[in-house]
Amino acid sequence: MHGRVKVKTTAQQEEEKRKEREKKLKIYVAARDACFSKRKEGVCDDEALQLTQQLLSSNPDFATLWNYRREILMHLETVKDPDEMQKIYEAELSFLEACLKVNPKSYGSWHHRGWVSARLPRPDWARELSLCDRCLSLDDRNFHCWDYRRMVVKVSGVPVDQELEFSDRLIGSNFSNYSSWHYRSTLLPVLHPQTRQEPPHASSPRGPQSHRVCEEQLLKEYELVQNAFFTDPNDQSAWFYYRWLLGRAEREETISCVYVSREDERVAVAFSRPINARCVGLLLVLDGQPLRVEWRSVHPRFRHSPVLICDLPPGTINDVTNEHNLTVHWTGNHTHRDCALYTGRVESWCRDTATDQELFRSELSVEKTSVLQSELQSVKQLQELEPLNKWCLLTIILLMRALDPLGYEKETLAHFQTLKEVDSMRSEYYSDLCCKFMIENTILKMEYAEVRVFSITDRNLTSLCHLDQLLLVTHINLSSNRLQRLPPQFAMLQCLEVLEADNNFLENLEGVYHLPRLQEVSLKNNKISTLTDLQPLASCPELKRLDLRGNPVTQAASVESDLAELLPSVTDLLL
Amino acid sequence: MAEEEKQLEEFEQIDFLKDRHVRFFQRTLQVLPERYASLETTRLSIVFFALSGLDVLGSLDVIDKDLIIEWIYSQQVLPTDDKSNLGRCGFRGSSHIGIPYSTKGPGVLHPYDSGHVAMTYTGLCSLLILGDDLSRVNKQGCLAGLRALQLEDGSFYSVPEGSENDIRFIYCAACICFMLDDWSGMNIQKAIEYIRGSLSYDSGFGQGAGRESHGGWTYCAIASLCLMGRLEEALSPRELDRIRRWCIMRQQSGFHGRPNKPVDTCYSFWVGATLELLGVFRYTNFEKNRNFILSTQDRLVGGFAKWPDSHPDPLHAYFGLCGLSLIGEPNLRKVHPALNITQGAFQHLQQLHQTWRSSCGQQH
Numbered sequence: 023m024h025g026r027v028k029v030k031t032t033a034q035q036e037e038e039k040r041k042e043r044e045k046k047l048k049i050y051v052a053a054r055d056a057c058f059s060k061r062k063e064g065v066c067d068d069e070a071l072q073l074t075q076q077l078l079s080s081n082p083d084f085a086t087l088w089n090y091r092r093e094i095l096m097h098l099e100t101v102k103d104p105d106e107m108q109k110i111y112e113a114e115l116s117f118l119e120a121c122l123k124v125n126p127k128s129y130g131s132w133h134h135r136g137w138v139s140a141r142l143p144r145p146d147w148a149r150e151l152s153l154c155d156r157c158l159s160l161d162d163r164n165f166h167c168w169d170y171r172r173m174v175v176k177v178s179g180v181p182v183d184q185e186l187e188f189s190d191r192l193i194g195s196n197f198s199n200y201s202s203w204h205y206r207s208t209l210l211p212v213l214h215p216q217t218r219q220e221p222p223h224a225s226s227p228r229g230p231q232s233h234r235v236c237e238e239q240l241l242k243e244y245e246l247v248q249n250a251f252f253t254d255p256n257d258q259s260a261w262f263y264y265r266w267l268l269g270r271a272e273r274e275e276t277i278s279c280v281y282v283s284r285e286d287e288r289v290a291v292a293f294s295r296p297i298n299a300r301c302v303g304l305l306l307v308l309d310g311q312p313l314r315v316e317w318r319s320v321h322p323r324f325r326h327s328p329v330l331i332c333d334l335p336p337g338t339i340n341d342v343t344n345e346h347n348l349t350v351h352w353t354g355n356h357t358h359r360d361c362a363l364y365t366g367r368v369e370s371w372c373r374d375t376a377t378d379q380e381l382f383r384s385e386l387s388v389e390k391t392s393v394l395q396s397e398l399q400s401v402k403q404l405q406e407l408e409p410l411n412k413w414c415l416l417t418i419i420l421l422m423r424a425l426d427p428l429g430y431e432k433e434t435l436a437h438f439q440t441l442k443e444v445d446s447m448r449s450e451y452y453s454d455l456c457c458k459f460m461i462e463n464t465i466l467k468m469e470y471a472e473v474r475v476f477s478i479t480d481r482n483l484t485s486l487c488h489l490d491q492l493l494l495v496t497h498i499n500l501s502s503n504r505l506q507r508l509p510p511q512f513a514m515l516q517c518l519e520v521l522e523a524d525n526n527f528l529e530n531l532e533g534v535y536h537l538p539r540l541q542e543v544s545l546k547n548n549k550i551s552t553l554t555d556l557q558p559l560a561s562c563p564e565l566k567r568l569d570l571r572g573n574p575v576t577q578a579a580s581v582e583s584d585l586a587e588l589l590p591s592v593t594d595l596l597l
Numbered sequence: 598m599a600e601e602e603k604q605l606e607e608f609e610q611i612d613f614l615k616d617r618h619v620r621f622f623q624r625t626l627q628v629l630p631e632r633y634a635s636l637e638t639t640r641l642s643i644v645f646f647a648l649s650g651l652d653v654l655g656s657l658d659v660i661d662k663d664l665i666i667e668w669i670y671s672q673q674v675l676p677t678d679d680k681s682n683l684g685r686c687g688f689r690g691s692s693h694i695g696i697p698y699s700t701k702g703p704g705v706l707h708p709y710d711s712g713h714v715a716m717t718y719t720g721l722c723s724l725l726i727l728g729d730d731l732s733r734v735n736k737q738g739c740l741a742g743l744r745a746l747q748l749e750d751g752s753f754y755s756v757p758e759g760s761e762n763d764i765r766f767i768y769c770a771a772c773i774c775f776m777l778d779d780w781s782g783m784n785i786q787k788a789i790e791y792i793r794g795s796l797s798y799d800s801g802f803g804q805g806a807g808r809e810s811h812g813g814w815t816y817c818a819i820a821s822l823c824l825m826g827r828l829e830e831a832l833s834p835r836e837l838d839r840i841r842r843w844c845i846m847r848q849q850s851g852f853h854g855r856p857n858k859p860v861d862t863c864y865s866f867w868v869g870a871t872l873e874l875l876g877v878f879r880y881t882n883f884e885k886n887r888n889f890i891l892s893t894q895d896r897l898v899g900g901f902a903k904w905p906d907s908h909p910d911p912l913h914a915y916f917g918l919c920g921l922s923l924i925g926e927p928n929l930r931k932v933h934p935a936l937n938i939t940q941g942a943f944q945h946l947q948q949l950h951q952t953w954r955s956s957c958g959q960q961h
Contacts, residue, residue: 043631047631047634050634055695058694058695058709080634080635081634081635081637082635083635083636083638083639084635084638085638085713085755085756085758085760086638086694086709086758089709089756089758089759090709129760129761132761133760133761163855163857163858165804165808165809165811168808168809169804169808172807172808198857200809200855200856200857201809204797204798204799204809204810207797207798207799208798208807257857258846258856258857259856259857262799262843262856263798263799265799266798266799295833295834296829296834298830326829326830447848447881447882447885448845448846448848448880448881448882450879450880451845451877451880451881454877454880
């Protein structure tokens with residue numbers, strides 16, 4: 023159903039058209055019926071070819087007919103010699119060209135051409151490439167044609183560097199050719215692969231992101247792409263390609279943190295990606311002995327989680343005079359992490375910090391800082407010439423986060439402001455992105471200060487992220503934001519002792535769930551309206567202080583007695 | 598006077614003409630213009646557009662449901678007595694092959710008759726929309742027919758005789774398994790590998806490995822993974838963020854399917870529903886989206902076209918409505934973003950699942 027533009031016609035023209043259509047219809051039906059009766063009888067002759075040709079000319083999307091035609095051709099292969107077949111197949115290719123002229127986007131036609139090309143006794147791949155060239159010159163975004171070209175290149179063994187030159191020519195004549203840039207992205211890694219050792223695991227299937235390009239070639243590509251976006255900064259083709267060039271491969275999967283609590287006899291493990299507790303292969307070894315434990319997510323509604331916990335058998339580690347050595351093995355990924363719990367210590371952990379993991383380096387390559395710096399300068403130059411261009415701003419933000427998230431924080435926030443004005447259609451998305459970066463920066467600051475206090479207030483936050491990085495946090499302050507819920511993911515804050523979230527719009531606290539150390543909760547001026555909203559708090563056994571002032575729930579008649587029943591451990595209640 | 602008239606005209610321009618659309622779909626179900634002849638082999642999918650469109654409009658009462666249910670069942674390729682054709686079972690697009698009309702088994706063996714994966718998918722959806730309980734669907738046949746279509750690389754053909762193979766038919770397969778509540782119809786792991794392999798350098802999905810990112814294929818990828826319940830298993834949080842970004846950048850006023858292409862009504866659903874499944878549809882601009890969709894509305898004939906000043910067709914009429922439903926247009930029913938039927942039809946399906954499961958005991 024490809025777009026047909028409305029055109030006015032006279033009544034006479036309409037009548038002529040109608041008569042013509044009726045005539046065509048009669049011929050079509052007759053041919054179709056003849057065709058099927060032939061096929062039914064197993065007839066595979068020239069007349070059958072004729073008939074199917076007639077029908078397919080007017081309806082190239084009749085898959086059954088293409089299949090019949092293939093049967094006929096395969097049958098003919100058994101009775102004719104190669105020279106005759108060459109002629110027959112060449113005629114077939116001409117027929118297909120005519121079909122493609124009528125409808126260059128017919129799946130049936132392209133599929134059949136691919137089939138024919140593969141069966142030609144003497145294929146003429148140059149002719150096929152030339153067909154593609156012509157087709158693309160009419161519509162350079164016709165993906166059927168691109169797909170066909172890919173097949174031809176593969177089967178005929180066209181050298182990759184030749185195809186790269188082809189993409190050079192296309193891009194050179196028109197930078198705004200997204201399909202050409204796409205094609206280039208598939209060619210480069212083949213021609214100039216980056217040599218990196220494959221990670222030892224095969225558990226996660228790899229996508230094309232993993233095919234990286236060697237550095238020397240990358241630098242040349244940066245130049246090409248810069249030419250493109252300097253020439254036309256509003257065309258997104260070059261910008262997406264640029265981002266890919268700057269991007270980096272996925273990090274290896276690791277255990278990022280093991281935390282042990284002697285008192286709770288509990289182990290919490292943080293992974294570099296979310297996993298399902300039931301499917302993961304984890305082995306816990308305590309003091310050299312494997313220990314059978316049940317791993318679970320921190321919340322039943324959060325099954326695919328980057329943090330898993332397990333309880334050790336009672337009495338295993340609770341004697342503070344004993345030292346223990348713990349190892350968690352992630353068997354599928356051939357990786358493990360150790361954690362030693364020393365005498366006299368009530369808890370212990372072993373982790374890579376977010377800085378170590380380069381977690382927030384905005385997925386851009388840190389192959390050479392100098393390269394990124396120079397890229398940043400170039401894009402900044404362009405931004406001065408094109409202050410309203412959103413791609414510049416986005417790319418600058420990206421590069422800044424790659425180079426120095428904290429150092430560039432102020433500038434980044436300013437650029438976000440401009441971005442929201444310049445591309446106001448997506449301003450909410452940018453706000454969300456900005457919040458995410460602010461949370462990341464707060465995590466980095468917390469780690470540099472080597473404290474376990476996370477505070478992000480008065481930032482218009484509407485949602486939380488990276489909660490898996492807050493496993494060790496003891497105090498959290500989220501006051502004066504715009505949060506409506508503390509989602510199940512919040513239960514990853516297994517060490518939390520104090521929660522402050524005043525002046526938000528909180529009505530859902532389901533993530534405040536089985537937090538074993540939580541003692542103090544302040545939720546002044548939120549939207550907590552029923553006792554049910556507070557139900558999750560009952561799962562926190564150490565909860566002593568609760569401030570609910572300024573919430574609708576405090577207006578309920580029996581709220582004090584209800585809360586005393588729901589939360590018996592709470593001694594300090596402020597309503 | 599002229600000023601007022603102009604303002605009135607402008608108001609009418611953005612007015613949603615529900616009755617016209619109802620009549621548009623009614624006519625679609627009665628007769629199609631000559632230019633649709635090439636779609637005869639896929640007629641059932643056009644029926645789906647009309648039925649689901651009427652459902653979204655809350656106007657299924659204008660059609661004879663039982664009649665259409667019978668017609669759909671007449672397209673079912675049933676197993677023969679000796680079950681030798683199980684790998685060919687499913688639903689046809691229409692009667693174009695010439696098989697004698699029948700809604701009951703056993704199947705008639707015909708060497709060139711088989712189901713088509715997209716017709717099985719739209720056939721099952723259509724039955725659900727019409728309130729049918731799927732009791733006459735030969736599940737064994739449909740699932741065997743589906744298994745016969747999957748290739749080593751995880752993708753699917755559309756017909757057992759062979760055709761092109763790509764991510765579209767994975768989506769059809771996932772819908773079929775989901776509706777029949779039976780994933781033995783496909784090898785999920787291989788399908789996931791194919792889907793992952795289709796992720797392009799710019800974090801959109803192509804039809805297959807190495808192919809250009811496209812809003813339609815991105816929808817097929819994400820919706821399939823959601824139906825399988827494997828979205829977060831198959832894609833890392835970073836990958837999901839990058840996919841969100843690629844999709845969000847598709848909005849120009851309405852949405853386009855690929856960078857530097859014109860906006861097209863149907864992508865308000867393909868990309869919109871993908872964003873909804875990824876939890877970020879709320880960050881798009883609803884007003885611009887709505888204004889574009891309504892600019893393709895045909896005020897005389899009803900329906901929507903892919904572009905303004907073009908002829909409407911059932912596909913764009915349906916997806917235009919779905920696009921409006923996503924942004925909460927009043928008087929339109931909500932659409933399940935992964936299965937692409939109304940929430941009402943989806944609930945009907947869930948009830949069927951409950952009935953099947955309880956009668957099967959431990960089988961699920």
